[in-house]
Each structure stands twice: as structure tokens, then as C-alpha cells.
Amino acid sequence: MKKNAYFGLYIVIAILIVLPFVLPNSFYMDLVIRMAINAVIVLGLNLLIGFAGQISLGHAGFLGIGAYASAVLPTHFGWHPLLAMGAGAAVTGALAALVARPIFKLKGHYLAMATLGLGIIINIALRNEAQWTGGPDGMAVPAMGLFGFDLSSDKQWYWVVALLLSVSVWASLNLIDSPFGRALRALHGSEVASQVVGVDVVRYKVAIFVMSAVFASIMGSVTAHYVGFVSPNFADFFHSIELVTMVVIGGMASVYGSLVGAVLLTALPQALATFEGWETVVFGAILMLSMIFMPKGLVPTLAAKFGKGD
Amino acid sequence: MSMLEVKDLSIHFGGVKAVQNVTFSIDSGIVYSVIGPNGAGKTTLFNLITGVYKPTTGEIRLDGEAIGGKSPNELATRGVARTFQNLQICMNMAAIENVMVGAHLRLDRNLLKAALRFPALKRRDRELREEAAELMRFVGLEKYVETRADAMSYGALKRLEIARALAMKPRLIFLDEPAAGLNPKETIEVDHLVRKIAESGVTVVLVEHDMKMVMNLSDRILVLNYGKKLAEGTGEEIRNNPDVIAAYLGTHD
Numbered sequence: 263m264k265k266n267a268y269f270g271l272y273i274v275i276a277i278l279i280v281l282p283f284v285l286p287n288s289f290y291m292d293l294v295i296r297m298a299i300n301a302v303i304v305l306g307l308n309l310l311i312g313f314a315g316q317i318s319l320g321h322a323g324f325l326g327i328g329a330y331a332s333a334v335l336p337t338h339f340g341w342h343p344l345l346a347m348g349a350g351a352a353v354t355g356a357l358a359a360l361v362a363r364p365i366f367k368l369k370g371h372y373l374a375m376a377t378l379g380l381g382i383i384i385n386i387a388l389r390n391e392a393q394w395t396g397g398p399d400g401m402a403v404p405a406m407g408l409f410g411f412d413l414s415s416d417k418q419w420y421w422v423v424a425l426l427l428s429v430s431v432w433a434s435l436n437l438i439d440s441p442f443g444r445a446l447r448a449l450h451g452s453e454v455a456s457q458v459v460g461v462d463v464v465r466y467k468v469a470i471f472v473m474s475a476v477f478a479s480i481m482g483s484v485t486a487h488y489v490g491f492v493s494p495n496f497a498d499f500f501h502s503i504e505l506v507t508m509v510v511i512g513g514m515a516s517v518y519g520s521l522v523g524a525v526l527l528t529a530l531p532q533a534l535a536t537f538e539g540w541e542t543v544v545f546g547a548i549l550m551l552s553m554i555f556m557p558k559g560l561v562p563t564l565a566a567k568f569g570k571g572d
Numbered sequence: 573m574s575m576l577e578v579k580d581l582s583i584h585f586g587g588v589k590a591v592q593n594v595t596f597s598i599d600s601g602i603v604y605s606v607i608g609p610n611g612a613g614k615t616t617l618f619n620l621i622t623g624v625y626k627p628t629t630g631e632i633r634l635d636g637e638a639i640g641g642k643s644p645n646e647l648a649t650r651g652v653a654r655t656f657q658n659l660q661i662c663m664n665m666a667a668i669e670n671v672m673v674g675a676h677l678r679l680d681r682n683l684l685k686a687a688l689r690f691p692a693l694k695r696r697d698r699e700l701r702e703e704a705a706e707l708m709r710f711v712g713l714e715k716y717v718e719t720r721a722d723a724m725s726y727g728a729l730k731r732l733e734i735a736r737a738l739a740m741k742p743r744l745i746f747l748d749e750p751a752a753g754l755n756p757k758e759t760i761e762v763d764h765l766v767r768k769i770a771e772s773g774v775t776v777v778l779v780e781h782d783m784k785m786v787m788n789l790s791d792r793i794l795v796l797n798y799g800k801k802l803a804e805g806t807g808e809e810i811r812n813n814p815d816v817i818a819a820y821l822g823t824h825d
């Protein structure tokens with residue numbers, strides 16, 4: 263880890279402070295908010311995939327638990343939104359911890375299959391429990407109240423999300439360059455080497471999996487309140503794949519790559535809207551090309567090219 | 573009492589009996605070498621003692637406590653360190669971070685404190701970076717303190733593994749062919765390095781094909797052949813043992 267790693271954080275914060283004053287209209291404001299939300303999710307996922315080297319193809323399921331906790335608990339049971347968000351995160355954490363041990367005894371493709379299956383099960387549950395979740399149609403989410411006033415305008419949401427993103431970048435940078443983070447990267451680099459120096463690899467994999475799942479759940483809640491609506495599509499397989507793609511395109515094991523990946527892939531569908539009907543094809547082609555020419559992802563490739571550390 | 577006692581140790585991979593009924597013991601503070609032809613079971617023996625493999629049968633005792641079947645990370649807590657014949661370096665990390673990770677068990681590994689950048693953790697990390705740089709100098713890697721691991725030569729990586737193992741502050745260290753693939757000058761440097769490690773009070777178990785180095789350094793030698801113990805004794809005894817001579821000249825069987 264280079265000493266200047268935190269320099270990027272200052273740039274991110276500077277951009278986040280300036281953005282709302284230069285964005286032309288609410289369309290862009292909304293886009294940036296969704297970019298920032300995705301960036302936080304992708305940061306957590308990159309800790310798991312890029313740094314620890316463990317795949318999860320079911321992360322949208324965790325987003326779904328958080329989102330639906332924020333929809334169902336306040337609507338049907340009158341819970342305070344923050345309490346509901348906490349409950350969603352707790353349930354996600356408990357579920358992730360419960361399945362993580364058996365999952366991380368598996369390796370490679372099996373791990374991918376197991377997380378994929380978990381995501382699909384969560385999605386099916388959300389679809390089928392229609393009396394609570396509205397089934398395939400989804401349901402409305404009440405507004406988030408914070409300290410006596412409702413979070414409603416895009417401006418307010420923007421600052422909340424910008425703060426979450428800045429803190430997440432800071433915490434990720436801290437974590438990576440710490441004993442915990444080094445153990446995580448070491449078990450990725452050589453599992454047996456990390457074991458013989460004393461790293462309990464299953465414990466570390468479980469810890470980072472649970473942490474990234476809880477991250478996803480909280481951001482699922484945030485998204486639900488921001489959008490004001492949830493549907494099972496939010497928690498489906500394609501969303502999981504999209505998140506993994508953000509990690510890979512931006513750059514595995516790169517904090518700033520996570521941000522770039524999230525920004526690009528959130529913007530891309532908008533930019534491709536002109537291709538009417540062919541968006542998915544163009545989208546796929548862009549992904550393929552970038553993987554062929556930049557297998558390490560955007561930020562690490564550019565960093566290597568310009569001789570700078572990440 | 574010996575530091576390490578191995579009794580009737582065996583492991584089978586399907587039909588392959590890689591280690592068969594091997595018995596020996598190692599006293600604290602010595603350099604103990606394990607030699608034998610390719611495929612004799614030396615690395616497998618290391619893997620058994622350091623917990624990477626579970627024995628099929630037999631006993632391993634460290635300071636009298638049975639450790640057979642314990643996981644590598646449990647053994648690490650008991651002061652057992654090792655290097656690998658086929659390099660196990662974390663190429664995704666800086667060279668010095670590879671050494672720092674060796675100190676894993678001596679650090680505060682709390683996730684939350686790390687994420688929130690507790691000052692005590694940062695301070696300890698800065699000290700650790702100094703310690704790791706010092707260790708890199710000790711093994712002759714002063715040039716590489718600022719380098720990425722994937723930019724280092726094979727010979728340098730071999731020593732990086734030793735530095736990482738030493739960062740554990742072990743009592744017992746297993747070195748699997750530390751001089752393999754090195755040029756004569758580097759081999760002599762590693763020879764000196766192993767001696768320095770032994771002089772610092774660490775018990776050394778060495779696998780090495782370089783006989784000059786083995787004879788130079790070892791207090792005792794174990795000879796394996798086809799997974800079995802062929803002989804055990806001082807360098808002098810081993811050199812004059814007819815079975816050993818036969819095995820090495822290929823007239824055995």
C-alpha cells in the first residue's frame with residue numbers, strides 16, 4: 263500500500279462536495295445518487311472478491327433482505343425505518359454467518375454455485391411471500407425519517423449518500439492496510455502460506471463475507487427508502503452479476519476501481535439508451551472488450567500504465 | 573526431553589505410502605537435516621509436522637504435547653514456522669508486507685479497530701514495518717524493502733520466505749530446500765543465514781540437496797528413502813553409513 267493511497271479519498275470528497283452545485287438537473291442528481299449507492303456496495307463486494315479472492319454471486323439477495331426489511335417492517339409493523347434497517351442488517355449478518363462456514367469449506371466453482379443458490383433462494387422467498395412483500399409486483403417503501411425530519415428531497419439524499427461513500431472509502435483504505443487486511447490479502451495470495459503464519463483462513467473468509475453482506479443489506483435499505491419502492495428484480499441474479507461486473511471492470515483489489523466500476527456501469531445503461539433494444543448487446547460487447555484488453559480492470563491497468571500505485 | 577518427537581509416522585495417498593513408520597526426535601537448539609533422493613518424502617514429512625497434511629497413523633509431539641492432526645494455524649501459535657520448496661509468496665502484496673504478515677499472531681487483528689484506524693494499531697503497524705525492514709536486511713534483502721513481491725528474483729523470494737517465517741519469532745523453523753535454484757554465491761549466503769538463525773536460538777529443521785551445506789550445518793541428519801527412515805545420526809555417521817551410500821549411488825534394491 264502506497265503512502266499516497268489516501269490522496270484519492272480527498273479527491274473523491276472534493277468531487278462529492280462540488281457535484282451538487284454543477285449538476286444541471288435532477289436527472290443527473292438521481293444518477294449520481296445511484297452511482298454512489300452502488301459504489302458503497304461494490305466497495306464491500308471488492309473486499310470479498312478482489313482482496314480476499316472469494317466470489318459471491320448472490321449479493322443482490324443481501325441487498326434484497328435489507329430493502330425488504332425497510333419496506334415490510336415499517337409498513338406492516340410500524341417499525342421506525344432505522345430500526346428496520348438495523349434488523350435487516352442483523353438478519354443478513356446472521357444468515358451470512360450461518361451459511362458462510364459450510365460455503366467457505368468449498369472452493370472455486372462450488373463457492374460460486376453456493377452463493378448463486380443462496381441469492382436465488384432469497385429472491386424466490388421475496389417473490390412468493392406476496393402477503394408481506396407484494397410478490398412480483400413489489401411494494402412501496404415509507405419515507406426515511408432522520409432526527410425528526412423526513413428525508414425526501416434529492417439534495418438531502420445526496421448528502422447522506424455522499425457521507426456514506428466517503429466513510430466507506432476511508433474505512434476500506436484503513437482496513438486493507440491493517441493486520442486484518444493483510445491477512446485477507448495473504449490468504450488470497452497463498453492460502454497455505456497464510457495458514458502457516460497463523461491465519462485462521464475460514465474465520466477471515468467468513469468475517470469479510472458477513473461484513474460485505476451487511477454492507478449490501480444496509481445499502482439495500484438506503485436504496486429502498488431513496489427510490490420509495492422495492493421489487494424482487496432488485497434482489498435477482500442479474501443484479502448480483504451486475505455488481506460483480508462493477509468490481510471486475512473497475513479493478514479487483516482496487517478501492518478506487520470499485521468507484522470507477524460503479525460509476526461507469528451505473529451510467530452505461532443510460533448512455534446506451536439511444537441504441538433502442540440493442541443496449542444489452544452493446545453492454546455485453548463493452549464488457550467483453552474491456553475484459554480482453556484490461557483483464558485487471560480499469561484502474562489497476564491505468565495505474566500500471568502511468569507508473570503509479572493504486 | 574526432546575523438543576519434537578515423531579513416532580511411527582505414516583501417510584498414504586491412495587496407494588502411495590509417501591511416509592512410512594518414521595520415528596525420530598529433535599533436541600532444542602540444534603540444526604537437524606532431512607535428506608534423501610527426490611520423492612523420498614521429505615516435503616511430505618514437513619507437511620505432516622506443520623499440519624498441512626493429517627497423518628494416516630503415528631504420533632507427533634511438540635514439548636510432549638500431541639500435535640498430530642492440528643491445523644497449521646494452531647501450530648503457528650506454538651511457535652512452528654516454515655518455508656516452502658515451491659515458493660508460497662503472496663504476489664498480490666508488497667515484499668515487506670509478505671514479511672509483515674508473518675507477525676500476524678503478534679498483532680491486534682480486530683476488524684472494527686482496523687476499519688476505524690485506531691491510533692494504537694497504526695503505531696504498531698509502523699513499528700512492525702521497521703521490524704520487517706530489519707528482518708529483510710538480516711536475510712540480505714535490503715535492496716527489496718520498497719519492492720513489490722512480483723518484481724523479485726527467485727533467489728530473493730526464497731529469502732523473503734525465510735524473513736516471513738522469522739517474523740513469527742518461531743522456536744522451531746522448517747526450511748524446505750532454501751538453496752534450491754540458487755547460484756553458488758547465493759548458496760553460501762543462505763548457508764551463513766541458516767547458521768545465524770540457529771545461533772539466535774531457533775531450532776532449525778533443514779531439507780537440502782546441497783550436501784556440502786548439509787554437512788556444514790547439521791548437528792544431526794535423518795535420511796529418508798522411499799518414505800522410510802534409512803538412517804539417522806551425526807554427519808560423520810551418515811557419511812560412512814553403507815545403506816546411505818548405496819541409496820545415493822543408486823545400487824539400493
Ligand SMILES: Nc1ncnc2c1ncn2[C@@H]1O[C@H](COP(=O)(O)OP(=O)(O)OP(=O)(O)O)[C@@H](O)[C@H]1O
Pocket residue numbers: 585588589590608609610611612613614615616617657
Ligand atoms: N498430496 C499428495 N498427493 C499424492 N501424492 C503425494 C502428495 N504429496 C506427495 N505425494 C507423493 O509422495 C512422495 C513423496 O513426495 P515428497 O514431495 O515428499 O518428496 P521429497 O522428498 O520432498 O522430494 P524432492 O526432493 O523432489 O522435493 C512422492 O511420490 C509424491 O508424489
Ligand SMILES: [Mg+2]
Pocket residue numbers: 614615616657
Ligand atoms: Mg520436497
